[in-house]
Amino acid sequence: MRQNDELQLDKFDTKTFQKELLGWFEAEQRDLPWRKDQDPYKVWVSEIMLQQTRVDTVIPYFHRFIEKFPTIKDLAEAEEDSVLKAWEGLGYYSRARNLQTAVKEVHEKYDGVVPNTLNEISKLKGVGPYTAGAILSIAYDVPEPAVDGNVMRVMSRILTIWDDIAKPSSRKVFEKAIRALISHENPSYFNQAVMELGALICTPTSPSCLLCPVREHCQAFAEGVQTELPVKTKKKSTKKVKLGAVILKDKEGNVLLHKRPSEGLLANLWEFPNCEISSLRYGKKQVEAYIKEEYNIDATIENGILTKIDHVFSHLTWNVEVYIGEVHHFAQQEDLRAISAQQLEEEYALPVSHQKMWKYYNEGKQS
DNA sequence: TATTCGTGGGT
DNA sequence: TACCCAAGAAT
The missing domain is CATH 1.10.340.30 (Hypothetical protein; domain 2)
Structure with a gap:
């Protein structure tokens, strides 16, 4: 149809x-x-x-x-x-x-x-x-x-339904x-x-029609159009965002974590302090200014980046420069805590991108 | 209705 | 590499 x-x-x-x-x-x-x-x-x-x-x-x-x-x-x-x-x-x-x-x-x-x-x-x-x-x-x-997606794919073929399943x-x-x-x-x-x-x-790509228990009922198989169904328009490409993130430790070796806002991307997860930067060249200076102004963190960030992390989401890509440094003083807040490495790993939910940063920081491995 | 919201695996 | 995908819902 x-x-x-x-x-x-x-x-x-x-x-x-x-x-x-x-x-x-x-x-x-x-x-x-x-x-x-x-x-x-x-x-x-x-x-x-x-x-x-x-x-x-x-x-x-x-x-x-x-x-x-x-x-x-x-x-x-x-x-x-x-x-x-x-x-x-x-x-x-x-x-x-x-x-x-x-x-x-x-x-x-x-x-x-x-x-x-x-x-x-x-x-x-x-x-x-x-x-x-x-x-x-x-x-x-x-x-x-x-x-769900399975049902739409199967039924589009069984009954040759040509509606765009992306709609x-x-x-x-x-x-x-x-x-x-x-x-x-x-x-x-x-x-x-x-x-x-x-x-x-x-x-989706290569259905096993010869093994299908209902191929005798399949209109798409009868017409040989099973690989043309379902009709699904593709979405547009993702945008890129440049970030600078910093792993900060205090004198006791505790790590500074920030809780993300309760709405939007990765809501309520914990992360290393970071901000969007206009240029990878000046990433360190922008991160320094951000953590000072937004969180009143007194810290020293080391020169040079620890590593770069690229992380692809469904609708955007992060290009993250990771720095390391030492915290001298900061005001403890609900969304800003200094915790032990063990607590971080056992109790705090981090996005995969920040897990990658933590792993690299501890093991120096590339991913 | 179109966009936002993650991640890891397949090609 | 660069897509596409995989048992969708909220806005």
Whole structure:
């Protein structure tokens, strides 16, 4: 079908499609830690972690997170810094803070029971249309669509849907398709099966159509256009930002850390004092002026850079010059602390870019 | 609706 | 090297 056409499902063998897809999933599904049971809390945590993040990356984080926060009550009562520390390196850190905000609401408003209605669960922080459908279907067996990138890729090929999946408005087209095809006998497995098919068989670049359990139902395979779907417009390139950062120690060997603002990039994570600089040539002078004026830090920064760190985010690139120095005096503040190296590593969540600086500082290794 | 929000792996 | 991607949500 072309864009804006109606879905053509009158000749689609829905029952056979469900049977073959579910049969494949029951035989081939991966043994994942969040599939041990249907605990809504664990399903919830896994779905938040899996947003824009690979399964292999999530697995060790999921184990550690559940071990540290086994129940909704444990997470609700935890310090935010400890939650961010458990999330350190996983990215998109607002996921962790929104998750704890929502868990607190469930703990207080719903007596620790994750709500099982679309209306209630959709109001929770960090729970959008996909995650709402995922929790409802996977944990509560509610036949609600859970449309993620996998589902859009798979269904665009099955039904030759040519809508641009990069457009937010396209999601409703796929929700409509899933509503028409979802198994009401086992919506949990159905939604997971579509995603699993996308992850294992119906992959973005070279789908394994000869291994696909539902290729007889696939309109794109029948027409030989599976590699042309889904349609997805590409985003523009990233901008570059030059930073100067400084690792400062006091006479006792404690390290100075600054807590980032509560909104925006890497919100509430800790970092070495740094600022944007107009020129790498004058980086040291600008960092010196910044820490003196903004934080009233009396320090000596050594001449010459320790190293340069390039860090690529999804929408921008940092080019960081790293300096070292000694603190003589500063005013202790909520967002500025001198801590031991051990505390830094065990309690304070740093962005990966600053972890790289710390690693280089201690080991002199390039990365 | 378009942009912001991370990171590590694949090609 | 330079993209693209991977179980999205908030603004």
